[in-house]
Amino acid sequence: APLVAPDISKCGTNPLSGFKAGADTPEGSDCCPPDSSQIMDFQFPKEEVFRVRPAAHLLSPSYIAKFNLAIKRMKELPADDPRNFLQQAHIHCAYCNGAYTQSSSGFPDVEIQIHNSWLFFPFHRWYLYFYERILGSLIDDPTFGLPFWNWDTPAGMKIPSYFNESSSALFDSKRNQDNLTAVVDLGYNGQPSTLSDLDKVTNNLAIMYKQVVTNATDPLLFFGGEYRAGTEPIRGGGSVEQSPHTPVHRWVGDPRELNGEDLGNFYSAGRDTLFYCHHSNVDRMWSLWKTLGGKHKDLTDSDWLNTSFVFYDENKNLVRVYVKDCLLTSRLGYDYQRVDVPWLNSRP
Numbered sequence: 001a002p003l004v005a006p007d008i009s010k011c012g013t014n015p016l017s018g019f020k021a022g023a024d025t026p027e028g029s030d031c032c033p034p035d036s037s038q039i040m041d042f043q044f045p046k047e048e049v050f051r052v053r054p055a056a057h058l059l060s061p062s063y064i065a066k067f068n069l070a071i072k073r074m075k076e077l078p079a080d081d082p083r084n085f086l087q088q089a090h091i092h093c094a095y096c097n098g099a100y101t102q103s104s105s106g107f108p109d110v111e112i113q114i115h116n117s118w119l120f121f122p123f124h125r126w127y128l129y130f131y132e133r134i135l136g137s138l139i140d141d142p143t144f145g146l147p148f149w150n151w152d153t154p155a156g157m158k159i160p161s162y163f164n165e166s167s168s169a170l171f172d173s174k175r176n177q178d179n180l181t182a183v184v185d186l187g188y189n190g191q192p193s194t195l196s197d198l199d200k201v202t203n204n205l206a207i208m209y210k211q212v213v214t215n216a217t218d219p220l221l222f223f224g225g226e227y228r229a230g231t232e233p234i235r236g237g238g239s240v241e242q243s244p245h246t247p248v249h250r251w252v253g254d255p256r257e258l259n260g261e262d263l264g265n266f267y268s269a270g271r272d273t274l275f276y277c278h279h280s281n282v283d284r285m286w287s288l289w290k291t292l293g294g295k296h297k298d299l300t301d302s303d304w305l306n307t308s309f310v311f312y313d314e315n316k317n318l319v320r321v322y323v324k325d326c327l328l329t330s331r332l333g334y335d336y337q338r339v340d341v342p343w344l345n346s347r348p
């Protein structure tokens, strides 16, 4: 059977809960969303407008200003508003740090963990879908698209510089200070790279080819291990989830912090705005992978398709969504700016 969306009124009551990363991390109950008396069923957006998610390193000054303003307003919302910046970060914590059990699926002793399995891509797609719409509504711009950190192209491999301005709402002090202006290492394993920038770029392109093409020749290899009701967490992540997704988290996370906060730990990752741009590009990889043809198709397992989650939308309504409804970004009203994909030609 498919995993059923958690009952948020039971958030934080997981007796197994506990942050395994370190004693100083918060309890699952600290990540719980405000409760809601009503759950709505998802409806596809009806607007005429389409959102094009732009490459983060190519943003115009006015787009940067718009993004910054939207995040600033999100941070200024009341702390208990589900659209508030920290509330949105908590979504990641709640679904990943043991705040929910699978009690709605009949397994109250098994916790929910949407990483390291086939839930990784669809969960994050839905998460960003609502995040983007909340940002757009806060600036009254229904065309607002969440920028993607284009770490798979040479010109996009650094953290875009506007994230480093301390007066910006996009700024986060908890990042690895050695990497603020460095070329990202898509294979980062905790050791600083000794390669020259040029070699890092070549290496990164080879990693992209390997993870999206060579190591993802069928749907389960791309999406990750099967995860159904009753499944214990950690089935094994798909190729892109394992790398570059996780190395980028660790590479940005701050080694001065005990648990690699912010980006380097599940509970805190969503506190860095870079998280959403990082995941926008991860989500773009799903779309790109499907253009490769042949077996590069979405899973057809009905447990995957019928998995559900709940999120608050831009009107503060709690909405139930299904994996099967997120497979086509065009139906969700967005797409990605077309940019070169240099690694497709980087077969070693």
Ligand code: C2O
Pocket (backbone or CB within 6 Å): 092, 096, 115, 124, 245, 249, 269, 279
């Ligand atoms: Cu939910 Cu990039 O992790």
